[in-house]
Amino acid sequence: MLSSDVRPNKRSGGAEEGIIMNSRLSTSTAGHRRRRAVAGLLAASLLAVACGSEDEASTDTATDSAAEPGTDATTDASTDATADLGVDTIEVMSRWAAGSSEADAFDAAAASFTEQTGVKIDVIGQAEEDLDVIYEAALLGGTEPHIVIVNLFDKSIAWLDNGATVDVAAYADEWGVADGIDGDALGEWTLDDGRVQGFPYSGFAWPIWYNTALLSDAGIETVPTTVDELKTATAALRDAGIGPVAVGGSDWSGQKLFMQVAQSYLDTDTTKSLLGSGGWCANPQALAGIELFNELLVAGVFVDDVEGFTADLMNESYYNGDAAIMPAGSWAFANTPEDVLAATQIGGFPLPSDAAFGAPTVYQGFTGVGFMVSPRGESEALPAVEAFIKHMYSEDVYGSFVELANIVPAIQLTDTSVATNPLLQTALSTDYVDGTDIALLMDVHVPPASGDAVNQAIALAYNGADANEVCGLIDAGY
Amino acid sequence: MPGSASTRETPSSKKTSRSGRGLWSFTLPAAAWYFIFTVGPLVAMVWLSLVSWPGLLADKEWVGFENYQRIWGDRFFWQAFRNTAIQLVVAVPIMIPLSFMLGYYLSMKPRGHRLLSVLFFTPGLLSITAKGMIFFGMFAPNGAVNGLLESTGLETFTRSWTSDPDTALATVIAVDLWGGIGWTAVLFAARLTSVPTDVYEAASLDGAGHLRRIRSIAYPMTKDFVGVMTMLQFLWTLFNSAAIVLLLTRGGPAGKSSTLSYYVYERAFSAQQVGYSQSVGVVLALIGIVGLVVIRRTIRQDY
Numbered sequence: 001m002l003s004s005d006v007r008p009n010k011r012s013g014g015a016e017e018g019i020i021m022n023s024r025l026s027t028s029t030a031g032h033r034r035r036r037a038v039a040g041l042l043a044a045s046l047l048a049v050a051c052g053s054e055d056e057a058s059t060d061t062a063t064d065s066a067a068e069p070g071t072d073a074t075t076d077a078s079t080d081a082t083a084d085l086g087v088d089t090i091e092v093m094s095r096w097a098a099g100s101s102e103a104d105a106f107d108a109a110a111a112s113f114t115e116q117t118g119v120k121i122d123v124i125g126q127a128e129e130d131l132d133v134i135y136e137a138a139l140l141g142g143t144e145p146h147i148v149i150v151n152l153f154d155k156s157i158a159w160l161d162n163g164a165t166v167d168v169a170a171y172a173d174e175w176g177v178a179d180g181i182d183g184d185a186l187g188e189w190t191l192d193d194g195r196v197q198g199f200p201y202s203g204f205a206w207p208i209w210y211n212t213a214l215l216s217d218a219g220i221e222t223v224p225t226t227v228d229e230l231k232t233a234t235a236a237l238r239d240a241g242i243g244p245v246a247v248g249g250s251d252w253s254g255q256k257l258f259m260q261v262a263q264s265y266l267d268t269d270t271t272k273s274l275l276g277s278g279g280w281c282a283n284p285q286a287l288a289g290i291e292l293f294n295e296l297l298v299a300g301v302f303v304d305d306v307e308g309f310t311a312d313l314m315n316e317s318y319y320n321g322d323a324a325i326m327p328a329g330s331w332a333f334a335n336t337p338e339d340v341l342a343a344t345q346i347g348g349f350p351l352p353s354d355a356a357f358g359a360p361t362v363y364q365g366f367t368g369v370g371f372m373v374s375p376r377g378e379s380e381a382l383p384a385v386e387a388f389i390k391h392m393y394s395e396d397v398y399g400s401f402v403e404l405a406n407i408v409p410a411i412q413l414t415d416t417s418v419a420t421n422p423l424l425q426t427a428l429s430t431d432y433v434d435g436t437d438i439a440l441l442m443d444v445h446v447p448p449a450s451g452d453a454v455n456q457a458i459a460l461a462y463n464g465a466d467a468n469e470v471c472g473l474i475d476a477g478y
Numbered sequence: 479m480p481g482s483a484s485t486r487e488t489p490s491s492k493k494t495s496r497s498g499r500g501l502w503s504f505t506l507p508a509a510a511w512y513f514i515f516t517v518g519p520l521v522a523m524v525w526l527s528l529v530s531w532p533g534l535l536a537d538k539e540w541v542g543f544e545n546y547q548r549i550w551g552d553r554f555f556w557q558a559f560r561n562t563a564i565q566l567v568v569a570v571p572i573m574i575p576l577s578f579m580l581g582y583y584l585s586m587k588p589r590g591h592r593l594l595s596v597l598f599f600t601p602g603l604l605s606i607t608a609k610g611m612i613f614f615g616m617f618a619p620n621g622a623v624n625g626l627l628e629s630t631g632l633e634t635f636t637r638s639w640t641s642d643p644d645t646a647l648a649t650v651i652a653v654d655l656w657g658g659i660g661w662t663a664v665l666f667a668a669r670l671t672s673v674p675t676d677v678y679e680a681a682s683l684d685g686a687g688h689l690r691r692i693r694s695i696a697y698p699m700t701k702d703f704v705g706v707m708t709m710l711q712f713l714w715t716l717f718n719s720a721a722i723v724l725l726l727t728r729g730g731p732a733g734k735s736s737t738l739s740y741y742v743y744e745r746a747f748s749a750q751q752v753g754y755s756q757s758v759g760v761v762l763a764l765i766g767i768v769g770l771v772v773i774r775r776t777i778r779q780d781y
Contacts, residue, residue: 133747136534137534139535155533155750158533158535162535250638250640250641250730250731305636307642307731308619308637308639308641309638313619313620448749449532449749449750451749452749455728456729456730456732456733457732459730463641463731
């Protein structure tokens with residue numbers, strides 16, 4: 001099963017106007033330099049993780065090594081645990097599915113928090129698809145959890161404006177957490193007016209996975225970087241009896257890939273505008289992007305019956321060697337079989353010759369998972385919430401998440417170790433950053449009211465509908 | 479004259495008055511429950527259909543009949559309407575006759591009829607979620623249906639059943655039929671066992687076969703019950719399809735398998751247009767009432 005902590009877009013969601021501006025998703029040169037700088041920081045942080053985290057999950061000693069300037073976020077809450085935290089239990093609702101590596105890491109972190117402070121962590125709900133609905137229903141009944149661990153996506157984007165969660169800007173500063181959080185990560189969770197929706201905990205890298213062994217079996221020795229190369233590889237793979245690109249044509253994974261291809265000829269601002277208010281049919285470059293998708297479909301780039309595939313089936317096909325290529329995020333790094341891991345090279349989706357991007361595209365960001373505080377959490381259990389947040393950002397706990405769950409960190413760690421997962425190492429490497437361009441993720445830009453219609457149109461695209469019908473259906477949703 | 483028999487309270491009227499009060503005291507709790515939890519939500523639904531409510535946490539704004547005006551131009555509503563009509567026209571006429579004949583067979587108490595009854599009733603005991611997951615797997619590209627087709631040399635008929643615009647709605651209807659035929663047959667069997675067997679014997683002596691007995695004896699004698707079951711299946715199909723659609727197809731692709739029941743859910747919880755979803759709900763309720771009246775008038779006992 002996929003680990004799902006950083007899966008931000010189960011359905012196309014949307015943002016209220018003027019919410020998060022993700023500066024990291026810029027395709028400018030400045031954006032490249034910034035990405036390299038952040039990648040360097042994150043890579044250094046990963047060096048901290050693997051060596052230091054094994055024996056430190058439940059001890060206080062890790063805090064001693066974290067006492068560096070600018071790392072206020074890593075203060076161990078256990079040293080403050082002697083204060084009365086006011087409640088015996090903190091209630092948490094989590095999007096980390098039971099049994100996932102993230103949930104396991106969280107359970108360990110919760111146990112160590114309880115051991116240090118005596119305050120229990122009660123996970124009253126674990127849900128992926130319906131967490132937002134469940135939380136809202138609980139809120140209306142006055143029984144919402146103190147903390148909700150959630151994607152910044154769809155309904156959760158509007159929670160701060162609707163009073164479903166509280167502004168944590170002041171708390172992030174007071175608690176000393178803000179300084180340790182990556183600036184871009186915090187930026188993605190900050191509204192234009194400075195309010196902060198939650199504490200970002202993990203980001204995501206969302207590359208294209210290429211099984212180089214299968215490609216080699218088909219006579220393809222290099223990963224395709226252009227559409228023409230992809231079509232050549234497709235023909236060779238099919239001749240060898242290997243499926244080309246597997247993707248969940250009926251769910252969120254296919255929706256994201258469709259949008260990734262559809263924006264091939266668009267700049268970021270135009271894409272943002274189209275996602276937010278429609279007008280795809282009227283924009284020639286947008287229409288050309290949809291036509292490109294159709295062209296790839298007709299060329300057999302996607303596996304047979306792709307319209308019926310789900311993300312789980314996509315992973316299964318890739319892991320079993322039935323497909324050579326798939327788009328999957330960093331949440332899948334941890335669960336990849338060893339032999340597939342060894343053969344996998346990650347990169348961007350190939351570009352057409354006149355694309356608006358300079359390099360094959362990937363998705364990347366920090367809206368994966370964060371901690372939001374509920375009104376009940378603020379009014380009833382703030383000291384305990386503070387202690388818990390600090391505990392989760394402590395180096396030993398955070399390190400265990402990076403090591404066990406391969407999350408893309410949203411904070412700066414000072415302890416250095418070697419990263420355990422090669423794909424995660426690659427995703428943070430300079431070569432990867434330089435060799436890819438970031439596409440705009442649809443989640444925070446498509447309004448909730450239009451999301452379902454957009455998804456339905458994309459489903460039709462995977463069934464081979466022509467570009468005009470698809471763009472018409474997308475626009476009809478706005 | 480005062481105290482005449484016509485005005486004086488008699489012992490029988492006292493008894494009637496006491497029994498009337500007794501009847502009310504027993505009925506009042508149930509009536510209160512009904513009004514609070516059935517009539518109340520219906521009234522709330524109508525009221526909410528007159529407001530704009532963009533999400534459970536947002537404020538409501540009075541818009542009058544604007545939501546209803548919007549329905550007329552909503553292509554997704556009319557697509558769901560068409561799909562619902564297809565679903566009803568296909569599922570109910572198939573389910574009722576088939577389950578009636580199956581029920582007749584069970585009422586004849588053939589060998590193993592108890593085991594058959596259990597087998598036929600079991601789909602009705604499965605939760606919607608279990609049913610949805612079973613058939614989601616069966617209809618998947620690598621699922622049992624395609625596997626069976628491939629193993630029998632019919633690879634050309636394999637497809638993504640729940641994602642193909644031509645078959646998505648059919649998969650929803652198929653699950654309805656699978657879950658409803660056997661269960662309804664057991665209910666019919668229970669009613670048909672009360673038909674006197676000597677009537678069947680007399681008919682068989684006159685040379686009537688099973689089909690003739692079903693048409694001329696079993697059906698006429700249980701027509702009222704058939705009407706009730708038809709009405710119930712109509713209502714269940716009309717109002718309860720949202721869950722299976724959500725689990726199997728999510729109304730896709732492009733609304734090809736969306737039904738009115740699912741559309742109410744989708745507009746409320748996915749699109750966050752709660753007020754508009756309730757206006758669709760009111761239309762759905764009216765369709766249900768009209769259908770209910772038509773069925774009851776059409777299929778009723780001929781005494």
